[in-house]
Amino acid sequence: MKDIAVSMKHITKNFSGINVLKDVSFNIYKGRVMALVGENGAGKSTLMKILTGVYLKTDGEIYLDGSEVSFNDTHSSQEAGIAIIHQELNLVKDLSIGENIFLGREPVSGRGRIMWKRLYENSEYWLKKLGLNENPRELVRNLSVGKQQLVEIAKALSIDAKVIIMDEPTGALTPAETQKLFNVINDLKREGKSIVYISHRLQEIFEICDDVTVLRDGELIGEKSVSETDEDKVIEMMVGRKLSEQYPRIETAIGQDVFRVESLSNEFVKDISFSLRQSETLGVAGLMGSSRTELMRTLYGIYPYKGDIFLNGTKIKILSPMDALNFGIAYVSEDRKTNGIITDMSVRDNITMSSLKKFTSALGLINKNKEQASANNYIETMSIKTAGTYQLLKYLSGGNQQKVSIAKNLNTSPKILILDEPTRGVDVGARKDIYDLINKFKKEGMCIIVVSSDIPEVLGICDRIMVMHEGKISGFLQQKDATQEAIMTLAVGKDVYNDDH
Amino acid sequence: MTTIKKLLKNKPLIVLLAASVVVAIINPRFLTWGNILTVLRQTSINAVIATGMTFAILIGGIDLSVGSVLGFCGAIAAAMISSGINVFVVVITALMLGTFIGFLNGTLITAGRLQPFIATLGTVTLLRGLILVFTKGRPISTGSTGASEAFGKIGTGFIGPIPIPVYIMIVVFILAYYILNHTRIGRYIYATGSNEEATIYSGIKTSRVKLFVYSVSGMTAALAGILITARLGSAQPTAGAGYELDAIAAVVLGGTSMAGGVGTIAGTAIGALIIGILNNALNLMKVPSYYQDVAKGIVILAAVLLDRKQKLSR
Ligand SMILES: Nc1ncnc2c1ncn2[C@@H]1O[C@H](COP(=O)(O)OP(=O)(O)OP(=O)(O)O)[C@@H](O)[C@H]1O
Ligand SMILES: [Mg+2]
Numbered sequence: 001m002k003d004i005a006v007s008m009k010h011i012t013k014n015f016s017g018i019n020v021l022k023d024v025s026f027n028i029y030k031g032r033v034m035a036l037v038g039e040n041g042a043g044k045s046t047l048m049k050i051l052t053g054v055y056l057k058t059d060g061e062i063y064l065d066g067s068e069v070s071f072n073d074t075h076s077s078q079e080a081g082i083a084i085i086h087q088e089l090n091l092v093k094d095l096s097i098g099e100n101i102f103l104g105r106e107p108v109s110g111r112g113r114i115m116w117k118r119l120y121e122n123s124e125y126w127l128k129k130l131g132l133n134e135n136p137r138e139l140v141r142n143l144s145v146g147k148q149q150l151v152e153i154a155k156a157l158s159i160d161a162k163v164i165i166m167d168e169p170t171g172a173l174t175p176a177e178t179q180k181l182f183n184v185i186n187d188l189k190r191e192g193k194s195i196v197y198i199s200h201r202l203q204e205i206f207e208i209c210d211d212v213t214v215l216r217d218g219e220l221i222g223e224k225s226v227s228e229t230d231e232d233k234v235i236e237m238m239v240g241r242k243l244s245e246q247y248p249r250i251e252t253a254i255g256q257d258v259f260r261v262e263s264l265s266n267e268f269v270k271d272i273s274f275s276l277r278q279s280e281t282l283g284v285a286g287l288m289g290s291s292r293t294e295l296m297r298t299l300y301g302i303y304p305y306k307g308d309i310f311l312n313g314t315k316i317k318i319l320s321p322m323d324a325l326n327f328g329i330a331y332v333s334e335d336r337k338t339n340g341i342i343t344d345m346s347v348r349d350n351i352t353m354s355s356l357k358k359f360t361s362a363l364g365l366i367n368k369n370k371e372q373a374s375a376n377n378y379i380e381t382m383s384i385k386t387a388g389t390y391q392l393l394k395y396l397s398g399g400n401q402q403k404v405s406i407a408k409n410l411n412t413s414p415k416i417l418i419l420d421e422p423t424r425g426v427d428v429g430a431r432k433d434i435y436d437l438i439n440k441f442k443k444e445g446m447c448i449i450v451v452s453s454d455i456p457e458v459l460g461i462c463d464r465i466m467v468m469h470e471g472k473i474s475g476f477l478q479q480k481d482a483t484q485e486a487i488m489t490l491a492v493g494k495d496v497y498n499d500d501h
Numbered sequence: 502m503t504t505i506k507k508l509l510k511n512k513p514l515i516v517l518l519a520a521s522v523v524v525a526i527i528n529p530r531f532l533t534w535g536n537i538l539t540v541l542r543q544t545s546i547n548a549v550i551a552t553g554m555t556f557a558i559l560i561g562g563i564d565l566s567v568g569s570v571l572g573f574c575g576a577i578a579a580a581m582i583s584s585g586i587n588v589f590v591v592v593i594t595a596l597m598l599g600t601f602i603g604f605l606n607g608t609l610i611t612a613g614r615l616q617p618f619i620a621t622l623g624t625v626t627l628l629r630g631l632i633l634v635f636t637k638g639r640p641i642s643t644g645s646t647g648a649s650e651a652f653g654k655i656g657t658g659f660i661g662p663i664p665i666p667v668y669i670m671i672v673v674f675i676l677a678y679y680i681l682n683h684t685r686i687g688r689y690i691y692a693t694g695s696n697e698e699a700t701i702y703s704g705i706k707t708s709r710v711k712l713f714v715y716s717v718s719g720m721t722a723a724l725a726g727i728l729i730t731a732r733l734g735s736a737q738p739t740a741g742a743g744y745e746l747d748a749i750a751a752v753v754l755g756g757t758s759m760a761g762g763v764g765t766i767a768g769t770a771i772g773a774l775i776i777g778i779l780n781n782a783l784n785l786m787k788v789p790s791y792y793q794d795v796a797k798g799i800v801i802l803a804a805v806l807l808d809r810k811q812k813l814s815r
Contacts, residue, residue: 300702302702320701320704320706321701321702321703321704321705322704322705322706324704325704326704331702333702338696338698338699339696339698339699339701339702340699340702341696341699342692342695342696342699342700343695343696344695344696344762344763345691345692345695345762349688349691349692353688353692353700353703353705354703354704356685356688356689357685360684360685364684364685364686365679365683365684366683366684366685366688368683408703412704
């Protein structure tokens, strides 16, 4: 018999008239991990925000250990022993790791002074547990997204809650980090704590979870024991139909060299040389800290560099994102909230932000009809779930924000499209849509670089894989010779240069 | 139905209407045609400055130098007019001067990487000093040349029943509305104020956006300087002192967020009118001037607090 820790009954939520959750009931059991899955915009995060008092429910009841509760803010849900790791990072970037972990709960002495030593020692304990080798005095701003994610996790764990909700905790983590987190989750289970685990990576569900609840379009589809179901069944419950092959890689005739980088170096990367051919999809793999993102941002004009970049044989100098876009290089950021999208602006404004020139007359006036049509086009072709083009991006679910971020870049009609963790937080169905899009661009002759920590994804869709280790290229693998092991070997830096092409 | 709902959500408009009703009940003279025109004319100066200020606040900045730009450009204009230079030339020169000072503010903020507060505060001291040097601390009369008569019309004239400054105010509002809502730079202003990093990643040079915004703010301040000098027939050395505060108050009353990214010109227009009506009402009620400031401060704080409360509740 499973012991219920939390039970949410008949939860309904309306956002200014739009019904986002319909009569959803959800249980969390003691000492077990409950998976919560569903497509982007299904209502997973909303349900958890209702449980923790971020949003107020429109209707329904919540029971904690058998008695009805209602939280008006996260502070009271924390007091009651419920902690949440939000899908979006919520750290104060100019405070240290330790200050962030204990923000608002700083240990204070009798005389009201903050006990810094205690604070940093405790922080260190949690960082160690998660395998994050950083000084807790380091500013969060200086950490990669993945490490920031680990700090968020440490923050939630340090509350010592009975119920811990993890909303896509592994989105930015590499396999090793994910494994560490799983060890921690197993420890927590043993201590009798309850966990809610939200993820779009279904393999993870089958590895770490005991039960699974599926939502679709704000409705409860069902709850199952993980042992009595399988991945295909869960997908079918999520999307309401069977999905065909997950990685639809297509072979295209790979053409001439289009883009070439020669001995590029800067404060992040060293001696980077590679080239990209027409219609080629290059995967970039590596561990956290291998400076893959920094390399891509250098190519996008964010960081200065030494070395040469050639486009169609002509040497170019990329000094700013404006230059990069003018040369036809677009970049979909891995950190969408910070620099991928503008959450306080509408879906339409975001989709046309990088390509507004296209929609402007000689006098500088924006042709709103044209802009509207373009936004609608992307909403349709990429199945972006939104109330309309006027909706502010902050009201879209994480996965749909990601699609907008990609649409914004596609709108610049790039020749070279750099996708940094493009499917992070994107549901199975939409992920396949993105792969299909990649294939479509490939057929049209676009060069695509996919930076991804999801190795099956890299193996599944790329023609060639470049592996990085500590700011250097440790090797290239052709799709046909690439295996998970081969990539990992290079990623940890065991091998030097293999071969190009 | 939905439009009524939308209007009811518009806090600044409600405050404006409520203020008008209360004032009209207390003093029926408020609603006379003559008084309404007076309010509009008196509002025009602050409204023009507040328009530029809206731009500055929308990108998450601030321009404290507007009052001193007003004073400086007004003094230069007065001196030029008194020496008989053509009105058109004078107006263009004064506007260009204001734009240039704004551009310098923008340069200090972008290339010099100064906080907008600090950069424009420095400009205030500098310009106030220059004004004293230039005017030797005495008012500069526009004189009684043909040019001065024509110049005076800008501040005192009418077209039909309506004072010229009111037309100017309306044109400035319309232009600003167009820029913010229908042009690329307008979109970039909102983007820069909302998330500068993401805007840069979208291939936009936010430093150019900032230069544009501070130039506009300098230009509108110079325009206000022309209006005030033309109306008074002279440039006072202390002209414009403290005007930045009324402009900021109008912008904030109009619902623009000091954090940037959120706000409208319509809001600023309403905000400026609220302040104008308040000034007018206090005069009509013959409140002594020292108490007027106290009353104004209280009303502004109350209005802003009300708005904040509304935004915080879910
Ligand atoms: N504050 C809000 N105002 C209006 N609509 C909202 C708001 N927050 C969420 N929504 C809408 O509610 C729906 C559910 O969103 P939610 O974030 O819960 O999805 P999710 O299941 O977590 O998706 P994802 O996997 O993409 O994170 C979406 O359609 C979203 O647009
Ligand atoms: Mg979510």
